[in-house]
Amino acid sequence: MKLKFAAISIHLALGVCLVSSGVQAQEGGLDLSGWDWSATSDEAAAEPAAPAEPAKPKKPRPGETAIPDFEAEPQAAIALFPDMPNLKVIPSQKDEEMLPCGNCHQWAESDPTPRLLKEPHNNFALQHGLHGKGQFWCFTCHDLEGDGGLRTLEGETLGFDQAYVLCSQCHVQEGRDWAFGAHGKRIGSWRGERQVLNCTACHYQHRPGWLPRKALAGPAMRMGLERPEHWVPLEQRGGRDPLPTPIWERAR
């Protein structure tokens, strides 16, 4: 599952991969318009005749978060704070589909220059604070050398299941709350060993804000309380000042 940015050994397989998926290498760069972005791995693309394994059923989630794998063994958390309680973090499903970078960057060279991301990277919703505006970008968090996992600002490499270390570098208050139980979600039991979800289980790491969603059905209206047709909400009746746009609206 690890990204391989400069894996020479895969180049042979890539030839088959490109031909089979209808992408033609042209002079002056790759034309990726016909690339199948949903291809999960080079083996699957190279041998389309092979029977595809049944995909694990996915629950619909806001954003494309990493889906937690509740059957896997929870991993002991790295202590972010000296007085932090012992946590076990639920790992995420190791799904190649979660890592579309590898579809190209297993053969395409990565440009280490920090820059505003343009084609074809605007396919990805990089809306993480200043990400995508040139200040922060892929290699702020990802490891350029090595296997393409995560990397702290100090250069320590991390697995994807230790994303909380990376996030809490900047989001210190959230990291502290997560470590002590005021942020994030505990799974299973309210007593005994604490099993919690990783940050990426709820926040899509490249666009951590939550998107609005349709609410489920409310209670049945009590008889006599139905709103009349001329109902005007309070704020439209001049009841209060207009409010500033909330942060999730600004992030969109």
Next chain:
Amino acid sequence: MSDKSNDQRRDPGADPQPTDLARRRFLQRLGVTALAAGATASAPAWGGSTLGDAFADFFQDHYQRMDADEVKETLARIERKAKRRYGVDIDCKDTPAIPGVVFGYAINISKCRGYRDCVHACVEENNLSRDTQYIRVVEMHHGSLNLHEGDHYYQGTVPEPGKYYLPMQCMQCDNPPCVKACPVEATWMEQDGVVVVDYDWCIGCRYCMAACPYQARHFNWGDPDLPPGEINPDTHFLGNRPRPKGVVEKCHFCLQRTREGRMPACQEACPTGARIFGNLLDPNSEIRYVLENRAVFRLKEELGTEPKFWYFRDV
């Protein structure tokens, strides 16, 4: 806390009223005799029940006065009734409170986004009639705590700009006005701080609903509208067993789950992690961290009901 503890009830030697005991034994014998007499009676004549079960239902005692054998018999009868009524094999138990545990809840209103996932998880977990919801998510204006301006009938895409969402359910008050209002003592606070209802002892007078400042209690106006295929078979006597018509029910912090160490269904369903549940007596629990490190508030604190249900927000 109620002075009628579960431990006293479990000990048959502690029953201080021999006359009461004799009366119960007499009624039980009467029920058995009636069962023998009515064994040939057709089943639908007693509301789909057997004559013996109908008699035993009628003479069923208050939960806190039953001894272990009577409880066992009652639970078996509840399972039989559910089988007859819904065709579902349920498992009804009466797990007692865990010693040294008082449940508490905290909700982060910065995180709640009004999706109502908790509401529907609760409905399915607790075998609620499909027109009843224990959890009421109130859409509030930013900067306002006036529940009168809140709207719990909101629809469509949430969160709406300028609104925040305040989920309300039974606050499990430490000084519960509903318990004081009940004329027949059909509702009481358990050792783990959860206010429960003996649905078979409730007479449906709805005084407790009038006494509750949080509108947390709900009345079964009709037979519960329960699709038989969606019944949760994991039930508790004081919790989510199928309820009869004409009784009051309320949130009980999912006793069938939490007394076995699991999280309540609403906490499990919340996609935002806004809900924090735990043991208030455990100094290392998450809820204690929230209470000690955050500015928390409770609703209608001035009434002195001491809810064990806190709200806080991200700073």
